[in-house]
Amino acid sequence: MAFTRRKTLGQWLPLIALAAACGMGGAQAQDQYPSKPIRVIVPYPAGGGTDIIARLIGVQLSQRLGQAVVVENKPGASGILGNDTVAKAPGDGYTVLMGITTVVQIPALYKKVPYKLGDLAPVSQVAKSADLLMVPRSSGVTTLEQFVQQAKAAPGKFNFGSYGNATSSHMNGERFKQKAGIDITHIPYQGSGPEMAAMLGGQLTLAFVDATAAYPHIKSDKINILAVTGAQRHPALPQVPTMTEAGYPGLEANGWFGMFVPAATPKAIVDKLGAEVSSIVKTPELNKRLTEMGLIAVGSLPDDFKAQIDKDAAHWKSVVEAAKISMD
Template identity: 85%
Template sequence: MAITPHKNLAQWLPLIALAAACGMPAAQAEDNYPSKPIRLIVPYPAGGGTDIIARLIGTQLTQRWGQSVVVENKPGASGILGNDIAAKAPGDGYTMLLGITTVAQIPALYKKVPYKLSDLTPVSQIAKSADLLMVPRSSGITTLQQFVDQAKASPGKFNYGSYGNATSSHMNGERFKQKAGIDLTHIPYQGSGPEMVALLGGQVTLALVDATAAYPHITSNKLNILAVTGAQRHPALPQVPTMTESGFPGLEANGWFAMFLPGTTPKPIVDKVGAEVAAIVKSPELNKRLTEMGLIPVGSLPDEFKTQLGKDVTHWKTVAESAKISMD
């Protein structure tokens, strides 16, 4: 005997079928991803470290997926312009962002930002960096404690250089001052290049220099490297202690380069991009290139990076508030 559907159920069957049909394109889009070219936003000018890494990753993704990954440089407002473009892009996986540590710092430095941090989905931490605390060798200072002792003996006479206001080096420098209980005058430079020139020329008594910029100079006979920020020693400088090992905890956060997608991107796409980027970073070719840039390759998966990003946001907020550092 044939079973006749309940009339109420029969009434809703066309709508159920329509809903299922509407859901099919989205599911198929995820399964077929990527099926067209992808743009990779770099919120800084061409030629810098972020741009170089984006092009390395983009080239590898193009080869793996058979779809072009086109790097678009969108500099402006300390990275906020490019971040905003990515944050407001459709969550279909066809707009990516190669961001740096400032993504985690911006919420603490600016009162008004055109996007929320939740508008960006963490995909993979590509590589970590660190700041090196360096002094001219002519100073005769060989340990961080020795520097602190001399700074305390001559309050107000020592200074430190950073690669810019409200950068990691500025915040790390102020954090160091607080932990050590010393008075140092902050001298910001327009990037690590001018900062290194000033340090080599003896124009600053201490400089916090990004490891990537300092890398060509780490064997210089004109400099002494006293300590390194971050949770672990830098692989290229195994003999140099961390700030914590030197007796000044609170500077364990690393700088980083990382991949993001718009916050509305479906998890299957986020996971697929994350797995690909992680595999690329861990390949011998990319691992070697990143190491040669003075970086520490990571290649984390989305959930791992999400956890790290949360910790970093909290850390930089604490530092910015305690040192009263703001860009507003």
């Protein structure tokens, strides 16, 4: 009997040694990360805000890690193509996604998505934004309650602009309609630029405009900014109340830019990337650039970003379901 046990142990020893070697090899690979160039996938065209932020971070990340960081634009299907590229990439830390809020909105908007939200591991929330709710100054409206009273007195007369169907501004507008009990017509535009131009041109009676597009115009004498979405007031507009402060809660979610890697990526690599990105975002140089874009720098670590993702996914799903918004 003893002989049999010794023989069995002898058979297992090579396998145990092999497993230990593999484990040491995996740990060593993580310690050496990165050992080759890193791809940052941007699921939108070059030149936009997401692309600019990815390239700003990429330059500093390359300097810190000692490897090239290459930004690749993979636009298509409202960001789904680029998101899916990263979700299906090897979990080795060499394929990173620079995503935006749509990452958590897409699962609620489409019945069929080629990946799951859980296929992506949060690395860092880089920056957050807000929608500014504004009216033409010529309207004479200076408070949100004034607009609500006018809209209630004339159902269907007023409209609200958004920077596109099923975007955060569309969802915020629908949630506002529900909270205020008003009937206003949604007018979607192909982006914040055309939407802002329509507001300045007096073609809209109300609009939820992304802060990045509105930032150069926040002091314009052609608009009155009545409120901002998000949980806090915007640093550039400290006098403007949040939607909650103005009496209409339920629009506390911010838009954001954030980095992700495939879910199979080892935690040690996720944490290393998160720490580097967080440190970069908090440098005076990048903080200044983000502020100039109308954004609020964040630079969170992976666990904090994960908590925000979970919260936002539930929020946007509830808005989509209540307003019956769908992209199918």
